[in-house]
Amino acid sequence: MNIKELDKNYVANTYARFPIELVSGKGSKLYDSDGKEYIDMGTGIGVSAFGVGDEEWVKAVTEQLTTLQHTSNLYYTAPCARLAELLCTKTGAKKVFFSNSGAEANECAIKAARKYAAEKKGADFYKIITLNNSFHGRTITTLAATGQESFHKDFLPLTEGFLYADAGDLETVEKYIKEEKVAAIMFETVQGEGGVVPLSKDFVSGLAKLAEENDVLLVVDEVQTGNGRTGALYGYMKYGINPDIVSTAKGIGGGLPLGATMLFEKTENVYTPGSHGSTFGGNPVSCAGAISIIERLDEAFLSEVEKKSQYIIETLSGCEGVKSISGLGLMLGIETEKDVNEVLSYCQQNGVLPIKAKNKLRLLPPLNISFEDLEKAINIIKKACEV
Ligand SMILES: *Cc1c(COP(=O)(O)O)cnc(C)c1O
DSSP states (O other): OOHHHHHHHHSOSOOOOOSOOEEEEEBTEEEETTOOEEEESSHHHHTOTTOBTOHHHHHHHHHHHTTOOOOOTTSOOHHHHHHHHHHHHHHOOSEEEEESSHHHHHHHHHHHHHHHHHHHTOTTOOEEEEEBTOOOOSSHHHHHHSBOHHHHTTSOSOOSOEEEEOTTOHHHHHHHHHHSOEEEEEEOSEETTTTSEEOOHHHHHHHHHHHHHHTOEEEEEOTTTTTTTTSSSSGGGGGTOOOSEEEEOGGGGBTBOOEEEEEOGGGTTSOOTTSSOOSSTTOHHHHHHHHHHHTTOOHHHHHHHHHHHHHHHHHHTTOTTEEEEEEETTEEEEEESSOHHHHHHHHHHTTEEOEEETTEEEEOOOTTOOHHHHHHHHHHHHHHHOO
16 A cells, blocks of 8 residues: 555545645655655644754754653653743743643643632633634643634534633623633634634734733633744734743744743743643653754844745735735745635645645745745745636
């Protein structure tokens, strides 16, 4: 059997994979099993932040891998402690809990919010407000947090205690806070899986104000928007708010599994020994790689991300077949006149690999993609959109 047949036979049938078997890559280039070259405009869903085989990242990971690959959290290790310090210094967070994925980073955020409210306001203050069209993960609790019924179907009953409001609907959020026993509000600054939809500044400031006034925690899910993706270190920084908890994953590890939940002033002492944990969380190899990623996301680098974003928006706006462009930084969604699957398949045939978000083409290129590769990819995407 070839690889595609093997996969179809033996791997759980949860993915509608594209008909491409990827075997290698370098920087912004990927190669399939026929040796065909592609420009990577998806980075494995915003994960390989510096592309494939980035030299600094490979060096950091390899050095740690050949020194000590795992310890469990029964012991101290330098990469875990150093990464936590780096994240706290760059964000103002006070403590970081490490896990291995976005769903786990959100589980930790939800548990922290519940524990904070239980201790401060009482055990019945466990409700969490999330937004319709959000995506927070695939565990039973993060599915409950996800405000899209299509994901819930067939998995009921989910964890109880989630209340949903539409993005932009501050009145409903306020009503929930007044009438229910609410621990936290949780949202993505740009709804990624929901179709690359940024929240408005007014709405986010409104949420922050309501949270502050009512001692409700502000939890920002930066799993996709984090780590330079939006042109800011974390998406919330573009909104000028001060969250109480920030979860992240995807790009932070540069390609290795890593989740992080940052706890700010109000929540820094919520967790105590034994109240939460993870066997793999804070793995030294993943953390060593993450340090090499986060260290490089300085102002100069992020302003390059913004320039690339502007280039894409300016080049594609008003083009034939392009209805609208949404998103921030290098997390962009293109609404096309043609069916998105048709656009995507043209791109794939012509050596460019974007992904989808709902009915939009989603672009998540390496943050350090060269202008040359970006230009090539955008030209092909432009042609793909033409009707
Ligand atoms: C991808 C994603 C998750 C889930 O992350 P996993 O690593 O797949 O568990 C959660 N929240 C957001 C906003 C995401 O984009």
